[in-house]
Amino acid sequence: MKEHCRPANRCSVNPSGTSRRRPQCIVIAGPNGVGKSTYSRDSFKSGFLVLDPDRFGMTASLQEPVAGGRAVIARVRRALDLREEFVLETTLSGRFPIKTLRAARAAGYEIMLVYIGIDDPNECVRRVARRVREGGHHVPEADIRWRYVRSINALPAAVIYADRLMILSNATDAPYRQVVVVGEFPGHVSISPSVPRWAASAALAALRKAKS
Secondary structure, three states: OOOOEOOOOOEOOOOOOOOOOOOEEEEEEOOOOOOHHHHHHHHOOOOOEEEOOOOOOOOOOOOOHHHHHHHHHHHHHHHHHHOOOEEEEEOOOOOHHHHHHHHHHHOOOEEEEEEEEOOOHHHHHHHHHHHHHOOOOOOOHHHHHHHHHHHHHHHHHHHOOOOEEEEEEEEOOEEEEEEEEEOOOOOOEEEOOOOOHHHHHHHHHHHHHHHO
């Protein structure tokens, strides 16, 4: 299997201007509070357009999640039209992320999907509350809980569009542990002996895709 991870379980990517023949679309997905922004902040220091609805375009006149989400949708569409490389952070709980993956595939992008999950939505609620205490943005508890379920349910569908895949468990005692890795479809699927229940369906989807 080709190696696409740094020692700290970060995806290895090339910024625009390299010799890659296809532009890259990198999707960092997972429920609220699982560590998506920390992962992307540590992985993409420069050379990438990182689109996070919670942070992108947040100016003095644009300080609402809905407005941030709309700004990201518009910027993703522009990036696809211009064939720009970009990183999209998403909970994967709505229709737009799957539509983006489908459009990127049709436009000839190489798609890297990184999904970060944890076992318990209650832990997501606790982590978001801690983030708020530290000055971060708030997410209503009800939204955290329904997004957790929808996100995990949408993951197998997202796997279908990926050229490369990394599923990480970000449990407190074992941060960013690799549970499913595919260097490049079709190819070898590396699955941890202890796959979390929430990742089981996605692991099966990866195995089916690798055999197709």
